Each structure stands twice: as C-alpha cells, then as structure tokens.
Amino acid sequence: MMAARALAAAGGGEGRGSVSACEAYLPMAKLTRRVFRANGMENKIKVFLKRSDELRVGVELDSRADILVSEILDSELLGEGLIPTLQHAHDMLLVKNPKTVPYRATTYGVLVESTFLWKMHDLHSNEANTEDGVWLTPDGTQNILSVKLQQHAMQCDALADEIRLLSEPFKVFEFDFWKRPDSHRETKIEIKATADGHAHAIISWWVLQLDSAGSIFYSTAPRWVRQSSGVDLPQCANGMKDWCDHWKQCVWFIQGTGAPAMKDQILALRASHDQTIISYQLNMNDEISSRSPKSDHLTLLPERIALYGDKAWRSALIGAVRNAMSGRSSPTCIVADDSVLLAVIVSSLLPSSKVITMFPGLRDKGFNYLRAVADANKFSMDRIEVIGKKASSLTMNDLKDEKINLVVGEPFYHGSEGMLPWQNLRFWNERTLLDPLLSEDAFIMPCKGILRLCAMSLPDLWRSRCSLKDVEGFDHSVVNDTFGACGDLSGEQQGPCLPYYVWQCGYTKKLSLVYSLMDFNFSEPIHSCFGKTKIKFAHDGICHGFAVWIDWVLDEKNSIVISTGPGKDYARPYGTV
Known part of the structure; x- marks a missing residue:
C-alpha cells in the first residue's frame, strides 16, 4: 500500500505503473485483500498467492520490475530465505540495477563473558559441579546433549547485568539488496580484546540501511552496546528506544568452556554464511559442521540445557524420585x-x-x-x-x-x-x-499442578500486541481479530493467552502477590476443574495482564516444588500473559 501510494504521488497513475505483491500463505493473502478493500486499494495492487520465486515475467508479471520492496528478515537476518529470494529476483524478475528498499543490511557482533549464557550451553561442566552422580554428558561425550550449533534469537537487553563486554562491536557481513548476493562467503576478523576475561558467546545484530543515500537506518542492536560503545554506529529511524518482540539479537555460544582472553590480545574469528545461516569460529578451534548429528546426539533449547545443569533443579527431581x-x-x-x-x-x-x-x-x-x-x-x-x-x-x-x-x-x-x-x-x-x-x-x-498468577505491568509487551488502527495512514483495524490483538476490544471480548519467557518481555513490574487459582490432582483421573480468586494490588501501576504459570508439586508432602513462574531466571521459564 505504501508503494502504491508513492507510485500515485510520483505521477504514475492508472496505466503508468503497477504494484505486485506476493503472499504464499492463504489465510494471510485473504487478510491482505481485506485490508486493501478497507483502504480502497483492492484495484491498485495485484496479490499473487505464490512465493516470489514462483512468479514469471510474461505470465504473472507484464515486465521486469524496477523496484523491489521486501521484508523477509528474521533475527539472524538470513533465516527466512533472504539470499535465495534475492538471487531469483535479480535473475528473473528485476531490471538491471534496480532500486531496492531496504538498500543494504550489515551484521555486527561483540564478544561477551557471561556465566548466565555459559550455563545455557556447557552442560558437561555444570553437571560436574552438581556432584550428584548423574551424567547426562559423560566424559568423552560432552556434546551428546547440547544446544544446536546455531545463532539463538534472544532479547539481550535483558542480559545487561549478566554480561561483560570483551570487545568493541565488529562488522561481520554486508548484504546489498540492490545486487545479486553470493550463496556462500567467509571472512576473517581480528578482534582486539578490551578486557581480561573468558569469552562465552558472540552476541550479534543487524543494521538496515533503508535508502541508497544512507539517511534512514533501522538497528536491532542491544541498548547496552549502543550506550557503552565508542564505535560510530548509524543513527536509526526507530530512535533506538523501542523494545521489539519480532526482531531480537542472536547469541552464538562458543563451544566447550569458551575461550580465554587477555586485554589487548588479538583474537582470530572466522565468520561464514550459507544461504540461511551465519556461523563463527573463534581462534579457529571450534568445529563447525553442517552434517546431521549422530543418532544418539540430542539437541535442546538453551533454557532446557541450563535447567538440566542447575543443581537445585536436579536435586529436586532426584530427591522426589528417591523418596x-x-x-x-x-x-x-x-x-x-x-x-x-x-x-x-x-x-x-x-x-x-x-x-x-x-x-x-x-x-x-x-x-x-x-x-x-x-x-x-x-x-x-x-x-x-x-x-x-x-x-x-x-x-x-x-x-x-x-x-x-x-x-x-x-x-x-x-x-x-x-x-x-x-x-x-x-x-x-x-x-x-x-x-x-x-x-x-x-x-x-508430579503429584499435582497448581495454577498460579500475578498481576503485571508489561508496557513493552502490551505495545507489541495492542490493537492496530492507523498504520502509516492506512486502516489496519480488520486484522485485530485474526492476529489476536490486546486492548481496545469490544464488549466482553478478552485478549488471548500467549506463551512468553516473561524475563524476555522488556520492562516488567509485579503489581500483586502470587495467587493460586486452581489445583490439578494427578492422583485422580483427569476431570474438569474450576477456580477463581480475588486479586489485591500491592503496588501502583498500570495492569496490562496476568502472568499465569504452573507450579509442579513433586511429592505427596508438598515439600518439593518446581516453579515455572516469571523471573529473570532460566529456571523459571515462562508464564502466560
């Protein structure tokens, strides 16, 4: 719709230009057409229920396109197929030297020390510290249970108190949308350590240059990098302030126990990418492999790896089983x-x-x-x-x-x-x-589960989920029911329940004590349950919703309980808002 409006404003009236849009997912294509109708643009944009690499000039398109507008970016940048999509577009759909929005994307990284992140991938060392005699990763099989060797999307602003920067931000790759990208590239980067420490991870992000003049940028960099870095990063259109639910930073765990670093030491980093993944090797000792893992090797999410290495978590399960x-x-x-x-x-x-x-x-x-x-x-x-x-x-x-x-x-x-x-x-x-x-x-x-809840102020999450109305001058209100938006809902309509790691939801504040809402007694066959409670607010603030979770009671005496309630702690994984 923005492209069609710009075309009309430039004098490209009826018959002097066209806008074509691709949407391969049928429910989204139907919703797209509803939004076009609501804005009187259903006759100004052609919508094809196809991927762009299924379009053909002379069939769907009358001629090659002069301008490409796209947003096929994930937190890692490449995971939604940016490279093969651009390759096909340049080969088959675009004129030579087209205009593109965005114009360029640049990925950056920084070396960090973080015990918090280390516990999310080095299960072998952490379970050795528990000294409970249970070995999920015995000597010689350290990687038999591990996180997948990839970049993991994570809200790294929440880790500000959990990390030490060991380097200045460094540039990794540039991807120019206006020319055909390579499928594979490799680069060697020399990183000067800025402090003594132990590098546990590389935290990465990307910066979009939207226009060819270099005047409009958008960045997913964490705030603590922007505030502490002396590197001249571009000033961005989003003001670098808004918490974003869709795009996060990425964490690449350095294998094993990490890498030692001394101030002013030069560390060698090799970065490579294929069509969908960016990978790293620090000091060239990490093994990067695209081969399938062995049949006895399991990969879990970082939060689950951290739980399995957590002494209290393991002790609770071992004690309950022993009893x-x-x-x-x-x-x-x-x-x-x-x-x-x-x-x-x-x-x-x-x-x-x-x-x-x-x-x-x-x-x-x-x-x-x-x-x-x-x-x-x-x-x-x-x-x-x-x-x-x-x-x-x-x-x-x-x-x-x-x-x-x-x-x-x-x-x-x-x-x-x-x-x-x-x-x-x-x-x-x-x-x-x-x-x-x-x-x-x-x-x-467990013997039973207890459904618990707490009133919460969640302004960042609320803004990312609230009902849409006017977006850049276009009416988007018809999408709210489909997307499950929160706030400004009619009548008794309630917002949806959404699974989140609450510590990853930007600013949060508890407004009440924790209340029990319902018990599930597993000693009995499953049956209908009902519960209600009154909430007394203990603190001032705006209540945006309730964090809801289950505490698992492991023993009949109610003495061993594992909670999944909210908190800045991987051992309390997520609630529901």
Missing part, C-alpha cells in the same frame, strides 16, 4: 514425557527397576541416547524399553503382566517448549490413559 522409590525393590516405572533427565535418574537410582520410556517426541533418538550414557550411569539397557505406542494403546501384554508402580514426568515435551502452561497437562491425560495398568499403590510424580 518415591523407597521400599520398592523392583518397581516398574514409566517416564510419560520426553525427560531424558528423569529416565537417567530412575534407571540410575534403582538399577533393578524396569523403566519404560514413552518419549513421544524423542522416540528412538531418546533410546539411542540412553544406550550411549548407560555405562557411565551404571545401569543396564536390558531393563529399559522405549514404547512406540500411545498410552491409550498399551496393554498388560506390553508390560509382561507387570503393573506400573511409578509414573513420572517433568512434564516436558520435546519440540513443544513454546506451549501455554496448561498444555503441559498432557501429562495428566497420559497418566489417565495408563490408569488401568497402575498398581493400587502406584506413585504419580
């Missing part, structure tokens, strides 16, 4: 979710137990992983089985006529980390489906 198995000589245990930690704990604490792992997301990969770490944890794979069935399909024949004495879960489901808190009540449903196979004294862990 539950007390007095049981040869129990039959089912791990109902994707927790490899619980599978190892149960198998290690009572080697004579029979352990059945459901592993609904991990399946054979989970079994292969357990086989690889069995010797280090002193248990035999002869007593472990991965059931490739749903809980509803299990029979006593599958269990060799042995009743289940112990059902455990974190609850954690691989690949579903962004779920709403109550979606993890899938554990309760699994336990219910197993009910006919349980012994009379079967122990369920």
Whole structure:
C-alpha cells in the first residue's frame, strides 16, 4: 500500500505503473485483500498467492520490475530465505540495477563473558559441579546433549547485568539488496580484546540501511552496546528506544568452556554464511559442521540445557524420585514425557527397576541416547524399553503382566517448549490413559499442578500486541481479530493467552502477590476443574495482564516444588500473559 501510494504521488497513475505483491500463505493473502478493500486499494495492487520465486515475467508479471520492496528478515537476518529470494529476483524478475528498499543490511557482533549464557550451553561442566552422580554428558561425550550449533534469537537487553563486554562491536557481513548476493562467503576478523576475561558467546545484530543515500537506518542492536560503545554506529529511524518482540539479537555460544582472553590480545574469528545461516569460529578451534548429528546426539533449547545443569533443579527431581522409590525393590516405572533427565535418574537410582520410556517426541533418538550414557550411569539397557505406542494403546501384554508402580514426568515435551502452561497437562491425560495398568499403590510424580498468577505491568509487551488502527495512514483495524490483538476490544471480548519467557518481555513490574487459582490432582483421573480468586494490588501501576504459570508439586508432602513462574531466571521459564 505504501508503494502504491508513492507510485500515485510520483505521477504514475492508472496505466503508468503497477504494484505486485506476493503472499504464499492463504489465510494471510485473504487478510491482505481485506485490508486493501478497507483502504480502497483492492484495484491498485495485484496479490499473487505464490512465493516470489514462483512468479514469471510474461505470465504473472507484464515486465521486469524496477523496484523491489521486501521484508523477509528474521533475527539472524538470513533465516527466512533472504539470499535465495534475492538471487531469483535479480535473475528473473528485476531490471538491471534496480532500486531496492531496504538498500543494504550489515551484521555486527561483540564478544561477551557471561556465566548466565555459559550455563545455557556447557552442560558437561555444570553437571560436574552438581556432584550428584548423574551424567547426562559423560566424559568423552560432552556434546551428546547440547544446544544446536546455531545463532539463538534472544532479547539481550535483558542480559545487561549478566554480561561483560570483551570487545568493541565488529562488522561481520554486508548484504546489498540492490545486487545479486553470493550463496556462500567467509571472512576473517581480528578482534582486539578490551578486557581480561573468558569469552562465552558472540552476541550479534543487524543494521538496515533503508535508502541508497544512507539517511534512514533501522538497528536491532542491544541498548547496552549502543550506550557503552565508542564505535560510530548509524543513527536509526526507530530512535533506538523501542523494545521489539519480532526482531531480537542472536547469541552464538562458543563451544566447550569458551575461550580465554587477555586485554589487548588479538583474537582470530572466522565468520561464514550459507544461504540461511551465519556461523563463527573463534581462534579457529571450534568445529563447525553442517552434517546431521549422530543418532544418539540430542539437541535442546538453551533454557532446557541450563535447567538440566542447575543443581537445585536436579536435586529436586532426584530427591522426589528417591523418596518415591523407597521400599520398592523392583518397581516398574514409566517416564510419560520426553525427560531424558528423569529416565537417567530412575534407571540410575534403582538399577533393578524396569523403566519404560514413552518419549513421544524423542522416540528412538531418546533410546539411542540412553544406550550411549548407560555405562557411565551404571545401569543396564536390558531393563529399559522405549514404547512406540500411545498410552491409550498399551496393554498388560506390553508390560509382561507387570503393573506400573511409578509414573513420572517433568512434564516436558520435546519440540513443544513454546506451549501455554496448561498444555503441559498432557501429562495428566497420559497418566489417565495408563490408569488401568497402575498398581493400587502406584506413585504419580508430579503429584499435582497448581495454577498460579500475578498481576503485571508489561508496557513493552502490551505495545507489541495492542490493537492496530492507523498504520502509516492506512486502516489496519480488520486484522485485530485474526492476529489476536490486546486492548481496545469490544464488549466482553478478552485478549488471548500467549506463551512468553516473561524475563524476555522488556520492562516488567509485579503489581500483586502470587495467587493460586486452581489445583490439578494427578492422583485422580483427569476431570474438569474450576477456580477463581480475588486479586489485591500491592503496588501502583498500570495492569496490562496476568502472568499465569504452573507450579509442579513433586511429592505427596508438598515439600518439593518446581516453579515455572516469571523471573529473570532460566529456571523459571515462562508464564502466560
């Protein structure tokens, strides 16, 4: 719509120019047409339900285009297919030397020391410090359970108190939209350390140059880089102040225990990119590989790796399992979710137990992983089985006529980390489906879940989710229902529940105490629940919503509880707003 308006303003009236738009996702294409109609522009823009690399000159397009306007950027810059899309456009759709918006993108990085980030990837060192005898990453297999070797999108403004800068910002790559990009490039960068320390990660961001004159910029740099750096970074159109939910910074974890650095030391960094990923090697010692991981190697999100190396988290699970198995000589245990930690704990604490792992997301990969770490944890794979069935399909024949004495879960489901808190009540449903196979004294862990909530002021998150009206002079109000916008809603309509790591949501302030809203008793089969409470505000402020989460009570005495409530702490992963 901005392009069509600019074309009309430039005198390119009817018949003197055209605007074509691509949208391959049908629901979004339908919404696009609704927005065009609301703004009287449905006859001024052609919308093709295709990717741009499916367009052909002489078929969809009358001629090659003079101008390319695009926004196919993710937090890493390349992940949405920027390079292959531009390559096809320059080869097949654009005139020679076209005008483009944006004009150029530049990626930057900075070396940081951060114990917080180190705990998110070096599980081997952290579990060695727990000294509990459970080994998820035994010696010689340090990377068997790890984060994926890639850049991880993260709100790094929230890490201002958790990091030390060990270098000035450095330029990595430039990508010119106005010419055909290369599929692969590599560059060597010499970085001068600005302080003594230990480099744990590279934090990166990008800066867009929107126009060819170099007068309009947009940056995703974290605020603490802009404030502390003496490097002349471009002044940006967004004022460098707004918290952004869509574009974040990226974290590249330096492998192993990181790299030592001394002030004024020159560190060698090799950066490379393919069509979708930017990778780094510091001091050329890191191993970068695009090969598929081995069948027994598992990758988890950084927050889950940090939990699995957290002494308190592990102690809670080990203590609860030990108490539950007390007095049981040869129990039959089912791990109902994707927790490899619980599978190892149960198998290690009572080697004579029979352990059945459901592993609904991990399946054979989970079994292969357990086989690889069995010797280090002193248990035999002869007593472990991965059931490739749903809980509803299990029979006593599958269990060799042995009743289940112990059902455990974190609850954690691989690949579903962004779920709403109550979606993890899938554990309760699994336990219910197993009910006919349980012994009379079967122990369920966790014993119950408690739905808790807290009133919150969340101005940054609110602004990123609030209802749209006028955007650059165009009416966007028709998109609010589809997008699930918050605020300014009609009647009794409520905003949606959204899963977030609350510590990643910009400015936050608790306005009330924590209240319990509902209990879920896992000793009983699943059933309808209801709860309500009155909230008394303890602090002044604007209440934008409620953080809602589940505390998992692991034992019958309510003495061991794992909370997933909000806080600047990976061990309290996310609430729902």
